[in-house]
Amino acid sequence: MSATPPRPWSLAVAVLASFAAGCLGEASLDMQGVPDYDNPNPPPPPVQQDGSLPCDLESVPAGVTLAGIASDFDRVVQPALVREVSGCISCHAPTSGRLFRVGLNGVENFYAIRAAGYLTPSSGSMLSRLVTTDESARMPRAQPAWSAQEIAAVASLTCQLAAVETRQPSSPPDEEFPPALLEAYSGPSVATYDNPFLSYEQLKGKVKAVFNDDWVRGGQDRFAQNVGVFGGVDYKDHFVEARVASADFFLGLDDLSRDVCLTAATAKTGPFSGLDLALPLTDIPAPSTKTYEMEAAAKDGTTIPAGTQILASTGGKSGSTGWNLYTTGTLTTLQPYAFPASATYRFTVKAKGDLCGPDLPNLQLKVDGVLVKEWAVANNTAYADFVHTQAVTSGDHILTVAFTNDYGETGVCDRNLHVDALVVYGPTEAATGTQRADAAKAKVDTIYRRMLYRAATSQERANGYALVTGLLDIEANATKAWSGLCEGLMRAPDFLFTLPPSYEAFSGKERDKLLLVKLAQDLLGRPPSAADFTALESGTKTWEAMVDGYLASADFRSNYFRRMRVRTESEGTPDTDEPARLWTFLVEQERPLQELLVGDYSVDAAFQQVTRPTQHGKTGVLTMKGFIKNKPGLPHYNYAARVMTDFMGTLYEVPAEVFDMRGAATASSTVDPSSICFSCHQTLTPLAHQRLKWDDEGNYRTADEQGVTLDDTDRNLAATYAFKGPGMEAFATQAVKKEAFVRRTLNAQYALFFGREMRHQEDERVIYKRLWDVSQEQHGNLKAVLKTIATSPEYLRQ
Structure with a gap:
């Protein structure tokens, strides 16, 4: 214009x-x-x-x-x-x-x-x-x-x-x-990583689903003992759920993973069910022969020629073949010999002796300095084979041939040991090709599927196999080695986020399977069952049918109630649970979301609708004892501010100067247009007056402490007040019409899936309009809103 x-x-x-x-x-x-x-x-x-x-x-x-x-x-x-x-x-x-x-x-x-x-x-x-x-x-x-x-x-x-x-x-x-x-959003793109971390309840649900383990040890609930570490709520010492994972979370995860993984590996339950963890991991390769020729040895203390394989501590060459240990000494491999597998190997030492005195020359064979065999050498004219078979673990080992009992009689004789060669042959068992490694990698894949709900990639199978074999080299305990793999997977992003991040690498049914993991975590607080996966993969149930089934389940009601207890800041008592029960009832019974504030009934512990005293009128949660308690009214407006924040999405910033004057503030001073309080309190003060017939403990009254009849109208204190009238019913019946109330209530549903509120003014205005339309068309049916989110392109990452 x-x-x-x-x-x-x-x-x-x-x-x-x-x-x-x-x-x-x-x-x-x-x-x-x-x-x-x-x-x-x-x-x-x-x-x-x-x-x-x-x-x-x-x-x-x-x-x-x-x-x-x-x-x-x-x-x-x-x-x-x-x-x-x-x-x-x-x-x-x-x-x-x-x-x-x-x-x-x-x-x-x-x-x-x-x-x-x-x-x-x-x-x-x-x-x-x-x-x-x-x-x-x-x-x-x-x-x-x-x-x-x-x-x-x-x-x-x-x-x-x-x-x-x-x-x-x-x-x-x-x-x-x-x-x-x-209008289409035209602002800067939003590039934040948008995937919520597992909550305390979701972690418990996942451990139960994967391991069938509630982490109770010796009658002690270890989850309950670590509720603060994992950012949960127990309504005793912890009332506010953590928004992000802390360093303490990962310290707690160390204890949790170590315990539940080793317990499952030992009992062969959970991800280890049906797996034989004791089977050998390393394959037996075809045998090979390695010969160390002793005449090529170099003497210690001299220049070592390139390519030398044997180092002699004493002695010298024995003619054209062999080495003469004419004093006590050793012949040792300069570099370790790499044994290809943990198996049995045959060692052959070609040796002869110069005899002298009452004893024969003593020949020893050592592996990594440890004596494994010794012989008395009786032959003194020709070399003979001294053979020993020994089990050796795979990897690098130092081999040593030793002469230990030098002896001589001047002018008569001298006892020496001549060594021609050391031959290593093996493994002596039949070769197995790759069958053991393949079987172990198949176990790795099975554990991935059971813990992360997807197949392991070829690199992950190889890495998992290397981890288990490496742990087994450190300690010869197969159960602990396999438990170590399990512990590692419990720290993987695919285990710790509600949506396994690897979904980005998949398409089709594999991608749908990982999205189903998120859906179940969001709606049920646990992963899907095996039957759920089968139903979706086989096409027996569509995604929409899966959503409907979850929303109709008892697990959904339990999970939703837990989430609403946190949302309404329950203290775990029947009174403070009442708002969460009402919210859960509205969803389960598909009642209008407006009844959250204008419902003229309550919901009991069995989630059944019950009547309320007439003084409550159409006030929903607003006059519930558990909602009012701990939210004082005048003069500090905690109740009014919480109502506006919880249900109208208003956030308040309190400047330092307000703190300075707050103690002396009165209701009339806060609505003075010249007051610094006015911009906020033109809403808060009238609302606080409308609540006057409910004391700070949530009890109904008609007169104050001095017996003066209470005026619970807004008193026309602010011309711009949008909720004029007597009592909380006047506020409630007008508040439920506001866009802010609808948006705030929709956001409570949105947060179940995304862990945050909608970016309704930015890149998510389209889904906001879709949810708005559904709420209008379905007369405030929150279950329809939940289904719309769960089937939306935004949720399905389409």
């Missing part, structure tokens, strides 16, 4: 000019009322002392449209919102904790500001904050004020909007789907 409609507040300016000029300065008025957004010196808007703006709605041309106003806002106001100096984005950036956050899209900002009630002619508006002289309330805080041109633009757009909304009545803007979100 072009900037040509008559200025809608120009007539009010003419009437008020005589007393407004003293505060706002002289105004050059165009009585034709044509707003010129480019005029650097427009007349100031006649904002009243209470912050309201008189508007001449009749002066706004009939051709002005909502879309046109949004376009003008984007052109003339948005630049001021996002500039670095005296803009709004420095305090209200998208990452801030402010009640209102400013984005980079002007049209979206317009619709958001409109829905938030800040573009009305009433007090508390954006305009009133821009023109006030109270520095504690003025925006932008501690920054130069906006120019007269910019303020006039905001005033003109405010009145134009009021005129359009008066002429074309429709749902209040905060009760409709945000028009700006119907």
